[in-house]
Amino acid sequence: MPMIEVKNIRKSFGSNTVFDDFSVNFDQSGVTVILGPSGTGKSTLLRCINGLETIDAGDILVDSLSVKEKRNLREIRLACGMVFQQTTLFPHLDVLENLVISPVKIQKMDRKEAVDKARALLDKVGLGGREHSKHNELSGGEQQRIAIARAMMMNPRALLLDEITSALDPEMTAEVLRILEKLAGDGVVMLAVTHEISFAQRVADRVIFLEKGNLVADASVDDFFSGIKSNNERIARFLQNISQG
Amino acid sequence: MFEKYLKLTAYDAVFLLEATGTSLWITLVSISIGTVIGVVMGILRNSRNKLVSAIPLIYIEPLRNSPLITQLFLVYYGLPVVSGIVLDSNTAAIITLSLNTGAFFSVLMHNSIKAIPGAQWEAGLALGHSRLSVFINFIVPQVMRLLVPQAITLYINQLQCSSFVSLIGLIDLTKAGNILNLRTMRPFLIWTIMFAIYFIISYPLSQLAKKLEQKVAFSY
Numbered sequence: 001m002p003m004i005e006v007k008n009i010r011k012s013f014g015s016n017t018v019f020d021d022f023s024v025n026f027d028q029s030g031v032t033v034i035l036g037p038s039g040t041g042k043s044t045l046l047r048c049i050n051g052l053e054t055i056d057a058g059d060i061l062v063d064s065l066s067v068k069e070k071r072n073l074r075e076i077r078l079a080c081g082m083v084f085q086q087t088t089l090f091p092h093l094d095v096l097e098n099l100v101i102s103p104v105k106i107q108k109m110d111r112k113e114a115v116d117k118a119r120a121l122l123d124k125v126g127l128g129g130r131e132h133s134k135h136n137e138l139s140g141g142e143q144q145r146i147a148i149a150r151a152m153m154m155n156p157r158a159l160l161l162d163e164i165t166s167a168l169d170p171e172m173t174a175e176v177l178r179i180l181e182k183l184a185g186d187g188v189v190m191l192a193v194t195h196e197i198s199f200a201q202r203v204a205d206r207v208i209f210l211e212k213g214n215l216v217a218d219a220s221v222d223d224f225f226s227g228i229k230s231n232n233e234r235i236a237r238f239l240q241n242i243s244q245g
Numbered sequence: 246m247f248e249k250y251l252k253l254t255a256y257d258a259v260f261l262l263e264a265t266g267t268s269l270w271i272t273l274v275s276i277s278i279g280t281v282i283g284v285v286m287g288i289l290r291n292s293r294n295k296l297v298s299a300i301p302l303i304y305i306e307p308l309r310n311s312p313l314i315t316q317l318f319l320v321y322y323g324l325p326v327v328s329g330i331v332l333d334s335n336t337a338a339i340i341t342l343s344l345n346t347g348a349f350f351s352v353l354m355h356n357s358i359k360a361i362p363g364a365q366w367e368a369g370l371a372l373g374h375s376r377l378s379v380f381i382n383f384i385v386p387q388v389m390r391l392l393v394p395q396a397i398t399l400y401i402n403q404l405q406c407s408s409f410v411s412l413i414g415l416i417d418l419t420k421a422g423n424i425l426n427l428r429t430m431r432p433f434l435i436w437t438i439m440f441a442i443y444f445i446i447s448y449p450l451s452q453l454a455k456k457l458e459q460k461v462a463f464s465y
Contacts, residue, residue, distance in 0.1 A: 050371055051370075052367055052370065052371065073370075074373050074375070077370065077371055077372070077373045078373045081371070081372075082371040084364060084367065084368065084371075086362075086364050088364050088365065088367070088368035089368075090365065090368070090369075090383050090387075091387065092383075092386040092387050092390060101382060102372040102373065102374065105374070105378065105382060106372065106373045106374060106378075107373075147368075150372070151371075151372070154372060154373060
């Protein structure tokens with residue numbers, strides 16, 4: 001049974017219809033990379049799954065819980081941690097408090113346990129010893145690595161990654177992708193909207209390609225980059241444009 | 246020559262101290278009430294419901310766009326005519342200054358909440374917090390850091406504006422200065438003392454606001 005079922009959703013922003021009768025499922029394991037041109041609904045899909053955007057019709061079920069029911073949102077969000085494109089660290093808190101506050105307040109985790117867990121996660125993302133830094137003392141890449149650690153603090157079953165490297169330079173992007181590879185190796189389920197093709201090739205199990213709210217391709221990473229890529233002119237052009245920067 | 250000019254009696258000093266107390270009392274009470282009004286109105290202004298967010302404007306806009314002195318005269322002289330309720334000058338001063346502070350504070354509150362990027366709300370919600378929990382744990386601390394320096398500046402301004410209450414018969418610092426000036430006929434001395442008292446109260450507060458402003462200068 002899939003972890004996330006997107007069933008015939010419709011989503012519009014004013015007169016702009018992003019999805020109309022769109023469906024896709026995501027399994028309980030693996031890394032799925034979502035590709036597609038800008039404005040095609042990739043980020044909107046993740047935001048709808050997380051309940052940050054409401055859907056106009058259809059339904060999205062996460063572990064059989066509907067995002068349309070407000071009372072399910074907390075459980076859905078705990079199941080699907082989300083990391084955003086822009087930095088979202090809380091600027092009034094240091095790194096450690098950014099990580100600790102939510103499990104303590106939401107999951108009633110013992111504070112000492114939360115601190116130990118936060119330290120372990122900071123080590124994992126290569127930022128051990130930076131517990132007391134403030135967000136403006138960190139580079140963009142470091143902030144995103146902390147945002148990943150913060151999402152992991154809640155023990156999510158899946159991570160929704162919304163173009164988390166698109167605002168970073170190549171060096172910082174590489175730092176962040178290394179962390180994601182490490183987490184994928186640990187078996188963390190990921191849905192990643194990204195333009196990092198090399199990441200998709202190395203880490204993803206599945207690639208889906210969206211255009212104008214439609215599922216143009218949904219394939220294993222090998223099939224996508226060998227067969228579909230060469231058979232679908234639109235995808236081939238997209239990948240060529242991306243590789244040319 | 247200056248020795249004679251600077252001579253004031255002990256009675257004058259006590260009189261000035263009492264008047265300073267009146268100014269401070271009126272200011273403290275009205276900024277306290279005004280802050281409560283401002284917080285409530287500022288939060289309502291940020292409501293996602295358009296009607297609810299528009300309601301505070303009925304209160305805020307008239308008070309922001311008319312002189313404090315006309316508001317004071319309206320409450321003290323005008324209100325008894327239509328309502329039959331005669332307010333003593335102390336009450337009229339506190340009501341007017343409270344409402345006036347509230348109007349300006351609610352604008353500061355509204356702007357400070359609005360200044361917090363929407364991504365901060367979303368980050369909190371995505372971690373499983375309710376909207377109330379996001380507001381309390383993440384938005385309020387950030388709002389406070391933006392709001393406090395501006396609020397101190399508003400409070401200093403309200404202390405200075407409290408001098409208008411002398412026009413409805415309250416013996417505040419400015420009124421006391423006027424009385425002493427008429428009695429002693431030493432305008433330079435008296436108004437220098439008035440200036441110094443207002444300055445001694447206001448300056449440390451404005452420095453505090455400046456320090457807080459530097460401290461909260463974080464970027465997103």
